[in-house]
Structures are given as C-alpha cells and as structure tokens.
Amino acid sequence: MAARLLPWYADNGRHHLPWRHTVDAYALWLAEIMLQQTRVETALDYYPRFLEKFPGWESLASANLDDVLALWSGLGYYARARNAHRTAKLVAADWNGLFPDTLEEAMLLPGVGRSTAAAVLDSAYGQSQAILDANARRVLLRVHGLQGNPRAPAQEKTLWRLAEQETPDPAHEYNQAIQDLGSLVCLSKRPRCTNCPLMGVCRGSPAVTGEASPQVSGGSGKRPRPKRFGLFLLALDGSGKVFLERRPEQGVWGGLWCLPLVYEETSLPGPEDLAEGAALAASRFGAVLRAGEILSFRQHVFSHFILEFATLPAFLPAMQQVPDALSHGQLWAPGDALGLGLPSPIRRILEELC
Ligand code: SF4
Numbered sequence: 001m002a003a004r005l006l007p008w009y010a011d012n013g014r015h016h017l018p019w020r021h022t023v024d025a026y027a028l029w030l031a032e033i034m035l036q037q038t039r040v041e042t043a044l045d046y047y048p049r050f051l052e053k054f055p056g057w058e059s060l061a062s063a064n065l066d067d068v069l070a071l072w073s074g075l076g077y078y079a080r081a082r083n084a085h086r087t088a089k090l091v092a093a094d095w096n097g098l099f100p101d102t103l104e105e106a107m108l109l110p111g112v113g114r115s116t117a118a119a120v121l122d123s124a125y126g127q128s129q130a131i132l133d134a135n136a137r138r139v140l141l142r143v144h145g146l147q148g149n150p151r152a153p154a155q156e157k158t159l160w161r162l163a164e165q166e167t168p169d170p171a172h173e174y175n176q177a178i179q180d181l182g183s184l185v186c187l188s189k190r191p192r193c194t195n196c197p198l199m200g201v202c203r204g205s206p207a208v209t210g211e212a213s214p215q216v217s218g219g220s221g222k223r224p225r226p227k228r229f230g231l232f233l234l235a236l237d238g239s240g241k242v243f244l245e246r247r248p249e250q251g252v253w254g255g256l257w258c259l260p261l262v263y264e265e266t267s268l269p270g271p272e273d274l275a276e277g278a279a280l281a282a283s284r285f286g287a288v289l290r291a292g293e294i295l296s297f298r299q300h301v302f303s304h305f306i307l308e309f310a311t312l313p314a315f316l317p318a319m320q321q322v323p324d325a326l327s328h329g330q331l332w333a334p335g336d337a338l339g340l341g342l343p344s345p346i347r348r349i350l351e352e353l354c
Contacts, residue, residue, distance in 0.1 A: 004201065014176075025099035028120050040183065046074075054088075057092045058097065060088035070342075082254065083111030122175055131167075140166070146159070230261055232260065235260070237316040243285065255341065338354070
C-alpha cells in the first residue's frame with residue numbers, strides 16, 4: 001500500500017492543512033481532537049480561532065470551561081471540549097507542559113485513544129506509529145476485503161495488526177496519505193475506485209469483486225436515525241432578558257447553556273402536552289405562556305437521533321426571590337448570551353432575538 005500511496009499523496013495530498021505544517025504537540029493534539037467527529041472543512045474554521053485564543057497547554061489549562069465551551073460552540077460532541085480542557089490541565093500540571101512521549105502514557109489522557117495518541121507521537125516526536133482513524137479504517141477494510149462488524153473486538157484487533165503491517169518506517173507521510181485517500185477517494189458512500197492508486201491491489205474494488213461498488217461498506221450502512229420531539233421554554237422578562245439554564249455535565253449538550261426543555265418524547269406534543277408544558281413552566285419558572293403562538297418545528301441532527309424542536313414563548317414576571325429551580329439558571333441579555341457555550345440550535349434562536 002505504501003508504495004502506491006506515497007506517490008499519489010505527493011501529487012494529490014491535502015498539503016495545505018494547517019496542522020500539516022507544525023510539529024507542536026499541542027497544535028497537533030488539538031487538530032486530532034477536533035477532527036475526531038468533525039469534517040475537515042468545519043475544523044478549518046474553528047482551529048485557528050481556538051489556537052489564537054488558547055495557543056498552548058498553559059492557556060487552555062487556566063481557561064474558564066465556559067470560555068472553552070463558548071469557542072467550541074457549534075462543533076458538537078462537547079465531551080471533546082471538556083476532555084480537552086481536562087487534558088490541558090493534566091499536561092500542564094503532571095507532564096511539565098509536554099505531551100507524554102509513549103503510547104501508553106498518552107492514552108491515559110481524557111479523550112485520547114490509541115489512534116489519536118499515535119498520530120500526535122508520529123507527527124510531533126517523529127515516532128513511527130500506525131494510526132487507525134475512520135478514514136484509515138475504511139481503506140484497510142476494503143483493501144483487505146474484510147467482512148463483518150468493523151467495531152467488533154476481533155475485527156478491531158485484525159485492523160490494528162493490518163495497520164501496523166502496512167505502515168512503513170518512517171510512517172508520517174503514509175499516515176497522511178491513507179487519511180487523504182479515505183477522505184478524497186475511498187469515500188464511504190461512493191468510492192472513486194477508478195481514480196484510486198490501490199485499484200490493482202484492493203480486494204473490495206469493483207475490478208476484483210465484479211460488484212458495482214466495494215463490498216465492504218466500512219460502516220456506512222447506517223440505520224435511519226430515530227426522531228425525538230422537544231419543546232424549549234423561551235421565557236423573557238420585561239426587559240427582554242432570556243432565561244437559560246446550564247445542562248448537566250453528563251449527557252447531550254453537557255455543560256452548555258440551554259433554554260429549559262419542558263417536553264422531550266418520541267411523539268409530537270398534543271394539546272394535553274402543551275397544557276402540561278405550560279403548567280411545568282408556571283410551577284418551575286413562574287413563566288406564563290403566551291397564548292395563541294403557533295408552534296413551528298425545526299430539526300437538529302445528532303449522530304444517534306434527530307431532534308425536532310419548537311419553542312414555547314413565555315413571559316417571566318419580575319421575581320421577588322429566585323426559586324430553587326432557577327438556582328442553576330440565569331437571565332441573560334440575548335446579545336450577552338451569545339458569548340456563552342450554547343448548542344447551535346439554541347444559538348440560532350437567540351440570534352433571532354437580537
Ligand atoms: S479501490 Fe475503491 S474501495 Fe479500494 S481503496 Fe480504492 S477507492 Fe477504496
């Protein structure tokens with residue numbers, strides 16, 4: 001594979017990516033974390049802004065988590081931001097500001113799996129390490145014609161063995177090449193086999209199998225996502241401030257500021273659910289729903305489900321004292337709230353208020 005991939009990479013690789021031009025372990029680790037569940041095009045927008053605000057372990061370690069989440073806002077999978085913050089604190093405090101230089105030690109850091117650790121050690125410290133990110137995994141599955149669940153432990157073991165077997169020493173260029181091939185050519189849905197340098201050796205390619213497309217999907221055979229329906233309380237006080245509460249650390253949108261969720265089910269809310277939502281809003285928040293508002297649902301796609309959500313506009317009367325239910329919440333001027341860590345659908349709602 002290396003003999004075919006390296007010349008292809010020299011001519012076709014994504015040499016412009018900013019993390020390809022640094023050997024700084026912090027910058028490389030940050031890119032790896034961002035790219036774990038985010039498309040390159042999206043990460044390219046966030047990466048320089050994050051590096052500018054938090055240029056190294058120390059600055060990220062000493063940052064307020066709210067500021068980190070605010071900058072991560074819109075990237076999704078917020079556990080990554082919380083883990084990144086914890087990792088920076090550990091590296092700054094326990095590792096003298098240096099990313100650990102062995103796989104075993106690097107993998108002790110929150111959110112750092114074997115492939116992430118290997119990629120940083122390879123790029124920052126010149127260690128020849130095999131990687132197995134989603135792109136490398138898909139290419140290896142197809143080239144070696146592997147069938148079955150790619151996440152099953154036995155298959156995982158086989159994939160790591162093949163990754164080590166195929167990875168040359170030095171590994172750096174090859175690691176970039178296999179990622180780029182997966183990203184540009186060996187696409188999960190419509191692989192461009194006729195443009196692929198591995199066409200002659202790939203056991204999954206149509207030339208070998210006689211099928212119209214590679215036999216091994218590499219994990220693209222996703223089941224349709226289930227739908228959930230949610231109602232957020234959009235409670236404004238007399239001065240136009242909006243009530244937001246912080247989500248629990250664990251779970252969806254963990255640690256982010258959000259409108260209170262007063263309904264979340266697998267079915268559309270009916271009139272009785274709206275009445276229940278109104279009663280909940282009144283008892284927990286002292287909010288009075290504005291009558292006659294038409295609910296218009298929007299969609300937010302998560303990796304495991306689709307959330308169809310609407311807002312329940314409500315008026316929040318001046319309060320003599322803050323009820324217990326509000327102790328983890330706060331009123332914010334919508335413009336100020338935009339500086340917080342917010343889920344992207346909530347950000348869009350607040351932007352409309354500004
Ligand atoms: S020949 Fe097709 S299936 Fe095989 S690695 Fe190339 S693009 Fe992927």
